[in-house]
Amino acid sequence: MVGYIAQQLVNGLILGSMYALVAIGFTMIYGIIRLINFAHGDIVMIGAFVTLGLVISGQIPFPVIIILVILAGALMGIIIERAAFRPMRGAPQVTGFITSLAVSILLQNLGILLLTAQPRNFFCPDYLQTVFNLGSVSLRTIDLAIVVIAVVLMVFLVLLVRFTRLGMAMRATAENLKVALLMGININRIIMLAFAIGSGLAGVAGMMWGARYGQIDPLLGFVPGLKAFVAAVIGGVGSIPGAMLGGYLLGFAEVLFVGLLPPIYSSYRDAFVFIILILILLVLPTGLLGRKMEEGV
């Protein structure tokens, strides 16, 4: 029984790492321009397909693939921001949300058009597939890699935001866009950067998603996108540590919900996640680590 619970906790940790990475992007973009970016999940899909393409194409070493996927995600984020969100800046919040919904549908269907809706098998190099046992917990190397990469990236991000001039500029912009502008911060660049970083992390999460579940299709971004939003709300939208915390909490909650309740309830998992979302929005709209919100909820 203890071994079973330990295994579930490890699964929660892996799932939580992926949610946290996606949730960070959500929260960064929301923190700066108050936009719920519905298309964020589809970057996860793009990341997964880019990884698959790189793995198939040949002998690129795995660390290089990771960097290339981050860059691909970031590039995608910049393109989306430039093409769809920048022209909409200043419009009411709901308009921004509709825009992101349209972008999401656009990306999904571009995926269907170019890659067909057929699910594809996701390949990992063999050395990442080896299973090893840690007490009663069995792990693949890739599972370990997921957690390690996620933690490294998050630490890196926190350091960037805390201790660099760029990070200071980002925090200032999130605090007050107009005042940051008056202080001489190039807001367009900061917003672009937020999209790039957030989307880069989502791209890596796509690689992890593919490696974890073994099959990918152009619609796979929908679920991680929505759940990462839930994670961001749990942690407090706009707060980067909150997004990390929310991601891990949601990962654990989901795995324990499925693992500890009788099996007939496990198909209610998605409903459970959204009930949490609605409850948090109503009871604790600022989330666990968020500050009071001046608008929105």
Added chain:
Amino acid sequence: MGWNRLKWFFPMLILAGAILVFILRSSVNDYILSIICFAGINIILAVSLNLTNGFTGLFSLGHPAFMAVGGYVAAILTFPVTRKAMLLPALPSWLAAQQWSLLPALILGGLCATLAAFLIGFPVLRLKGHYLAVATLGFLIILQVLITNLESFTRGPLGLNGLPLLTNLWWVYLWVVITIYVCWKVKHSSLGRSMLAIRENEMAAECLGIPLSRTRIMAFALGAFFAGVAGCLWAHLVTAITPTSFSVIMAFHLVVMVVVGGSGSITGATIAALMLTSVVEILSPLEENLGAYGISEIIISIGLLLILIYRPRGLFGTQEPAFLVKQRQRVSGEVGRSLSYQNGKGGTS
């Protein structure tokens, strides 16, 4: 003079529509008739969604959920007793013995959707803006999960197929007329003015003594009733219903109709519904012949993006056409909304 013209205009329009339905039913083939029925159902959906999203400014994505409630309730009621015994053996016996005709099933389906709207609306309508959108989307997904799992009533992911083909153009036309009439009357009543006031400025509306939550719930529930009815019509036109029939993509299409039509405009929503149905029907053979699946959604979403950027008030504006409205009834469109944040480059323009 305006008064007399308007007094006769609407009955004449309804009559002309009825004559058109009569001619169409005797001249076009079944395939085209079913497309026209879909267009009608889309009109019902777009106009009723306009009650919440357009008039009251509550951005809901939950409309397909109410369609699903209405559709399933009606489908279970109209399902032939023999097929029920075969496909839904676990149905309670009092339900298994029912075999209703379309109209009562439609109305009960609509009422159940209204009930669902009350239940979900009381907590959720306290949220605003995009949070409400995500919460209603969450409701749609929760409902899909419930439908998938309540197998003794819904047959789970398999859905109910072989429903009687009860929907015809007359039924659709009747409900299109009812929906437009009710929404038109609401818009030009004090309730409608309250809704518009809430959309424009909530605090000012509250100061004027408008009961906020009651008005919001009214808009939400009334919209849900028509969505439920539309769900029933849809189910008995397709003659099948599954948990994925009412999906996020459908919510997206409805939003497209409201935005393209100009939120708050009934005529706009009607025309946009007709346009979107035609676009989908023109593009879907193209998709199948070229094998280019996804192309119609791509075109629709790019179209929506362009409209949002260049015509944010919709193709037809937010006002009803002047010749349809009495002078004193005229309602202005959205007055310049205050911007929630400013463009980085443009500064405080």
